[in-house]
Amino acid sequence: MSQNKTNEKPKVAFFDFTSCEGCQLNKLNFENELLDFLEYVDIVEFREAMDDKAEEYDIAFVEGSISTPTCIERIYDIRRRSKILVALGQCAVTGGINAMRNDQPLEQVQEEVYGEHKYLFPSIPALPVSAIVKVDYEVRGCPMSPPEYLHVFKSLVLGRKPEIKDYAVCVE
Ligand code: SF4
Secondary structure, three states, rough: OOOOOOOOEEEEEEEOEEOOOOHHHHHHHHHHHHHHHHHHHHHEEEEEOOOOOOOOOEEEEOOOEEHHHHHHHHHHHHHHOOOEEEOOOOOOHHHHHHHHHHHHHHHHHHHHHHHHHHHOOOOOOOOHHOOOOOOOOOEEEEEHHHHHHHHHHHHHHHHOOOOOOOOOOOOO
16 A cells, blocks of 8 residues: 555544554554654544544544444444554454453343443443454454554555564453
């Protein structure tokens, strides 16, 4: 996905679902390298850093698991508008730590978290993004591996297929 004939930069967006946002924070571990690279892309959506919205994305990075009916609607919408969708971190790839609740009755979990207000917060079992929509690439790890993330990011922007290793769940 290198720049096209009009020299338009690839539009990149970041989305977070049910997560601790640790994967997004982990990006700061290689801030300088990432900042150098950002001049070759347009960041068009990133809730933690800006209010802008866009209609379409060349690359959408998604963190977090799908855990509510609203998450399902959102991820369908993001997928519909994305050329490439990348799941970032174990929550997005497998459901991650959120999926531990899937062994318990859902109503019991909701009651423990929300008490008498549980009916205001409809939930579903915590699911990986790929359980709902097609995922093109996955960056594993809890938190996700910064070097692998950078490799995937750069490869996609350069129009190359990323080579993704089989990482362990826990990354130093
Ligand atoms: Fe947090 Fe780990 Fe989930 Fe990343 S994969 S959002 S670090 S719990």
